[in-house]
Amino acid sequence: MKKDCNDCGAEINVPGDSMVGEIVTCPDCGANFEIIEKSELKIEVKPAESIGEDWGQ
Numbered sequence: 001m002k003k004d005c006n007d008c009g010a011e012i013n014v015p016g017d018s019m020v021g022e023i024v025t026c027p028d029c030g031a032n033f034e035i036i037e038k039s040e041l042k043i044e045v046k047p048a049e050s051i052g053e054d055w056g057q
Ligand SMILES: [Zn+2]
Pocket: 005, 006, 007, 008, 009, 010, 026, 027, 028, 029, 030, 031
């Protein structure tokens, strides 16, 4: 399953057995995204710039 990177538009390959809450990394820019929704038809992610609880920005 593929998802476009929110930052650079590259394709991020999301393993079919990945689960909500997992972090995927863009191979192009290295941005981290957390899977927030997943179904057979679509996948939604949100930026996860740092793994943790620091949401200073
Ligand atoms: Zn990217």
